[in-house]
Amino acid sequence: MAADLDFSPPEIPEPTFMENILHYGLFFGAIFQLICILAIILPIPKTHKTDTENFEAKSSEVIKKPKAIATSVSKKPKKETKKKR
Structure with a gap:
């Protein structure tokens, strides 16, 4: 009975080129938004x-x-x- 159970991880397909672009684009977009919000909250002192x-x-x-x-x-x-x- 223990030999019948398969505990190997499921096969996950490698991300495609467009999925990679979307993944990293979302990260860069989030970083850009945080920078914009910080620029509004923390003005540069003259x-x-x-x-x-x-x-x-x-x-x-x-x-x-x-x-x-x-x-x-x-x-x-x-x-x-x-x-x-």
Whole structure:
């Protein structure tokens, strides 16, 4: 009775070329997604030197430009709506 039992592992066919591509593609896709998620969660800190230089250079421009841009942006849609009528 013990001689009738076959305890050898079942034969598993070797994966095909397309199965290998799919297998490794899924791994690379998962790694890429983890990197993207980590990039969102952990932002790269900027150096203090670049922050102060950019702030000093743009401080006078930032105060003057938004007012001019805001007025010109609000005027453009009004003109366009009049033209459509």
